[in-house]
Amino acid sequence: MRRNIKSLILVILILALGVASLAGCSNQSSDQASNQTSQTSNQEPAEVEDSFEKIKEKGQVIMGLDDTFAPMGFRDENNEIVGFDVDLAKEVFKRNNLELILQPIDWTMKEAELNSGNIDMIWNGYTITAERMEKVAFSKPYLKNRQIIITLADSDINSKADLEGKKVAAQAGSTAVDAMYTEPDIVAAFDGGEPILFDTNNEAFMDLEAGRSDAVVADEILARYYIKQRGPEKYKILDEDFGEEEYGIGFRKQDKKLLEMVDNTLDEMRKDGTFDSIYNKWFAD
Amino acid sequence: MAEYIIRITPALLAGLDTTLSVFFLTLVLSIPLGILVALGRLSNIRPLVEILKFYIWVMRGTPLLLQIVVIFFGLPIIGITFDRFPAAILAFVLNYAAYFGEIFRGGIDSIDKGQYDAAKVLGFTPAKTYQRIILPQMIKIVLPSVANEVITLVKDTSLVYVVGLGELLRAGKIASNRDASLVPLIMAGVFYLALTGILTVVFQKLEKRYAYYQ
Structure with a gap:
């Protein structure tokens, strides 16, 4: 028992040493990198620094998107990332002489x-929500959105009250779920007392x-x-x-x-009609 | 239908490219590392054995998905930043080396102690004993377990989606969401089946080659 504890302490010490030396190495290299890119070599943590100067210097701005998210941002059959948000962003940064890099990410991260x-x-x-604003x-x-209720064409559901005792499906983690729970009485009346959640x-x-769910x-x-x-x-x-609810850019x-630059450019695009023509390209019936 | 399949195949092949890169790099790096882990685990150096036990415990005891997330999103907090692809490879190699290490340790352990004595009598150095006598027999013993692990690796590659890498399953999901169709996902499944089919044949051939006692 005693020997076990001793060796455990030894292991922890060695591990701590290893991590510390690794961290030391990479700190050095990242310092060098930042010295190269910007002349200011102060140790200010990245959290409080406005990165606009860095972005302008690089001439590149990186937009994160879930490339499965049609029609806002997704891949077409040629594997190119397209969509309403992508077209908007391309125009915004073209007007500001910045190169737009589209980076696919996992939406939960x-x-x-x-x-x-x-x-x-x-x-x-x-979607703009109070939790995300923190x-x-x-x-x-830049875009309004509603949480709508969809059924099959021949369904006898015609109002929210008709959802009583029915199976209601939605996407897990989406704002549709939050919106439903703003009316907890209706959710409690669903079959099972909660929505069925899908990926x-x-x-x-x-x-x-x-035919397994009655409404989405x-x-x-x-x-x-x-x-x-x-x-x-x-x-x-x-x-x-x-x-x-409303969509915003985070x-x-x-x-x-x-943020200010993007807001101003979007305002401009609304005034000169570019916004509407992009909107019509994706959402006109 | 046939036309649709042809149309979406290029996107799936692009995903397959990432899947194969992750697969081969992981395999090529984790097997040698696994042998080192096994030898270290069987050594007499107590601290090394304890460290390796801890490493194996962590790697086998937590989900690979979590390990990828920690390496890509967690390490930057303490100043170690990796790009997407290297971060994914690092997590896969560390994880698979732990499993391979335990498989190889079992293989080495199962070889009769008398063979070490015999090798000594014949004048083999310890290094030569491993190289000429122990490892060849170990390979024969561990082959089925390694095949199992390698086939699992093919499917585990789909986890790299979490750092935004577009692999085969994600390519299928994108097309499925875009076209509201199940076909791309089924096609991704067929690609995985083809890959594991090839691997199954390769391992069968290897097992036959090593079946020199039968």
């Missing part, structure tokens, strides 16, 4: 990617079509895209919804200058 500096912004149908700085909202909206729609709650923008893909005649959209909290 988006805030970690942003705050560790791997990406400069999250721009991908990113972690990131949002641009002005993607696509799977929720497949479940609806298979989803972002209107995304839902209309799926309905168009799967055949509009098969579905019915209820008049009632689970409330409105930045690091300290990156105020970048």
Whole structure:
């Protein structure tokens, strides 16, 4: 027993030493790197520094997106990343003479990617919520969205009240789920007392079509895209919804200058009609 | 249908490219490292044995997905920053070396102690004993377990999606979401099956080659 404890302490010491020396090495190299890129060699931590100067110097800005997220940002058949948000971003940074780099990320890691500096912004149908506002700085909202209720065309569900005793599906972790829970009485009346959660909206729609779920709650923008893909005649959209919400672009909290620049350029694009023409390209019926 | 399959194949092949890179790099790096881990585990150097036991415990005791996340998102906090691909490879190599290490240790352990004595009598140095007598027999013993692990690796490569790398399954998911269709996912499955099919044949051939006692 005694020997075990001794060897355990030894192991911990050696490990700590190894990590410390590794950290020392890489600190040195990152210091060198930052000396090369910018003349200021102060040790200020990245958290409080506005990275706008660095971005301008590099001439590049990195946008993080989930490349499975049609129609906001996704890959077309030529494996190119396209979408409404992608077109908007391309125009915004073209006007500011910055090269836009599209970096696919895992959606659940988006805030970690942003705050560790791997990406400069999250721009991908990113709904503005109070929880997210604590972690990131949002641009002005650029698109309105509703949480709509979709059923099969021949369904007898016509209102939120009709959802009582029915199976309701949604995408896990999406704002559709949050929106439903703003009306807990309705959720409690669902079959099972809670929504059925799927990894993607696509799977929720497949479940609806298979007849296992009776209704899907989803972002209107995304839902209309799926309905168009799967055949509009098969579905019915209820008049009632689970409330409105807005999409924004997420930045690091300290990156105020970048945020301002993007907001101003989007305003310009709204005035000169570019915004509408991009909107119509993706969402016109 | 056939036309659709042809249309989405290039995107899936691009994903397959990443999958294969992760697979081969992991294999090529983790097997030698695994042999070193096994030899270290069997050595008489007490601290080394304890460190390796701890390493194996951590690597086998936590999900690989978590290890990738820690290496890519966690290490930058203490100043160690890796790019996406190297971070994924590092996590895979460390994880698989632990499993291979334990497989190889079992293989080496199962060889009769009398053979070491015999080698000594015949004038073999310890290094030569390992190289000429122990390792060749170990390979024969561990081959089925290694085959198992290698096939698991093919499917584990899909975990690199968490650092934003576009591998085969993700390519399938993208096309599936875009076209509201299951076909791309089934095609990804067929690609995985083809890969594991090839590996199964290769390992069968290897096992036959090493079956010199039968």
